[in-house]
Amino acid sequence: MTILKSAPRGVLLKSPPGLSGELDRTLELEGLDPDQRLAVTTEPGPLALIAGAGSGKTRTLTSRAAWLHLAEGVAPDRILTVSFTNKAVLEFDERLVGLLGEAKATAIEVRTFHSAA
Helix, strand or coil: EEECCHHHHHHHHCCCCCCHHHHHHHHHHCCCCHHHHHHHHHCCCCCCCCCCCCCCHHHHHHHHHHHHHHHCCCCCCCCCECCHHHHHHHHHHHHHHHHHHHHHHHHHHHEHHHHHC
């Protein structure tokens, strides 16, 4: 997985104080590989992931969106996720509802590249 973002050395790889444990379990961070974990927990801002089929992009990006809201305090309506296929968008939506609940999940923009343009 390639992470396209200039992240400072020593970027956050664990939950912030007071959020560890439960948040890690909620987002299943323990099940992510180091690159996925870095993508999820890196500082707020634009982030692009480039990886092959079956590499965990959707899981990583849905965890990232939930992390931005739960750990970083970013409002759901300020988060945009973009993918190539409608199938991936539907999967994003389902996973976000599971992580954040219906109201917060539907506030996050989940689009294909074509619909976001």
